[in-house]
Amino acid sequence: MQTPEFSLNCPVPKNDDAKVLLAHGGGGRLMQQLIGNVFLPALCSPQLAALHDGAVMPFGGARLAFTTDSYVVRPLFFPGGDIGTLAVNGTVNDLAMCGARPLFLSAGFILEEGLPMETLRRIVASMQRAAEVAGVRFVTGDTKVVDRGKGDGIFINTAGIGVIETDLAITPQSVQVGDAILLSGDIGRHGIAIMAEREGLSFESAIESDCAPLNGLVFELLDAGIEIHCLRDCTRGGVASVLVEIAESAIVPVHIIEGALPVREDVQGACEILGLDPLYVANEGRCVAFVAARDAERALAIMQKHPQGAGAVRIGSVAGDSPGLVTMQSRIGASRIVDLLSGEQLPRIC
């Protein structure tokens, strides 16, 4: 793993708040500022302010989870998936991270004039396959076409609705000192799969994206009565960003062990070649779970039995002297602070 200093000292691009930068979409500090300075002050609601993966509201006599994501990944097709599988699994996972059972999806397509119809057909077929695997249904949609040169082939927005059947409040605010932090598998594959495809890199074996739905895994934990406090899928900004966001919003100290983080050897090698830190590389089928310490071993065993959690490990605890900060014990035993990058190491990763 790389020396960590670049993440703290990563220069924030000069921007007198005048223009939108690529880094504003990168899941790091600049994006946090954009949300905090522009979106939240105008559109404020208790649900938006919670800054969770989805909003939770009462509806009828039940609890409803609602989330949205737009997908602008380049290239459209990559080892292990495409923009269509991403558009389903990303939104399914945001619902699962609220503890919700995903039910309904919407699909909004922004197509660029000239997109081959065959490309669209392939993507839509992927969406349907992914929806079947995840057990959700597309119920409403919209299509817009923009002039050639005003889009990039296809952008997809999906919004999702799920029902929360657990009594747990799965949110950063439920995280408690002493919680165990579990990670559902090895990290960095989605980002490296995209990057390799983009840069035409080839490795001995293809590195495939980990893109997958996590609702099945979450439901195994819930059905077993595991006391889950918080869940978050480790997409833009990777595991590091997710942990920082949770530490900051729950105002708790988070401590992780570098040596416990599972990184495949080929992914580690690719990261070294590309100058990336796997801790910040996007995943699309990995999550962290903050669970009550007494349930940690049992939760880990349940995860490891599930196909999406076969490589699950405990990476740390909610512990330490610095509420709001993430610290990491490095391989040589030193402790350092893990912070957000200003933006994403790789733009347009999802």
Add this chain to the structure above:
Amino acid sequence: MQTPEFSLNCPVPKNDDAKVLLAHGGGGRLMQQLIGNVFLPALCSPQLAALHDGAVMPFGGARLAFTTDSYVVRPLFFPGGDIGTLAVNGTVNDLAMCGARPLFLSAGFILEEGLPMETLRRIVASMQRAAEVAGVRFVTGDTKVVDRGKGDGIFINTAGIGVIETDLAITPQSVQVGDAILLSGDIGRHGIAIMAEREGLSFESAIESDCAPLNGLVFELLDAGIEIHCLRDCTRGGVASVLVEIAESAIVPVHIIEGALPVREDVQGACEILGLDPLYVANEGRCVAFVAARDAERALAIMQKHPQGAGAVRIGSVAGDSPGLVTMQSRIGASRIVDLLSGEQLPRIC
């Protein structure tokens, strides 16, 4: 109003199904084909197949309406509104057209690198104002940034959730022979406002978009016990396309009177200059209501008392010998068939 023939004989662009055309996003025949040939076969669900403005599902003991739209209008700001007001009112109206009370919105932003932050702030402020007027809340959101030249400033997707409190099934399938067809006001203003701005045309008085939320108007009708069979807002493709879609999906004959269609004189003049037929020009604050004949007069009186329905008129009936077709009695007394255009007369209108 123009001679009608062009709408029937409008040449369909040659396209061996190989590429996406601008017209595929235009709300006309080509878009219908795209949905029928590409989206429905793959993503089929009973709700999608209903081809209504929103999907209706049971949730938590209540009936939930769910809808989505992406907004790609150019220019971003126009007389009477901007992409932000459109992104709220368009989705609110789709929920209202299901007879739902709009509750929650999501916002998905796709920003182009280099967008002035001030432009974004203005648009987000418009969204919040429009949400307040319509009585809805933004509860979840997402932001992506694409490279300069791969977008067009800003695209916005909103999805919306509403609750249906009426026992009526407000859908094309509920339309009955004998129903009265009411139109909530004068037509063509949104399209002409956009076109005038785009082309730098100026008129004696500015033509402002009719962009407005219609949920208040719909609730006046529902609260008064009006037997509404179907509602549809007349956006892309205008009043003509909406009527054709309803006639085709309900397999009923629709007959309208050209002389009954309210078109402001300045809008009519602009349409003549621009070679547009107001019957096909987009509106963003107008709907048609199919109501039981015995309730027609009462419904019209209620609409006319509401600010969004002040210019409401009865434009026709579900009547005639040709189920699935829309016929129009022209000003000179002749009858002609009203069909879909192949695409939109004006691309990127919403």
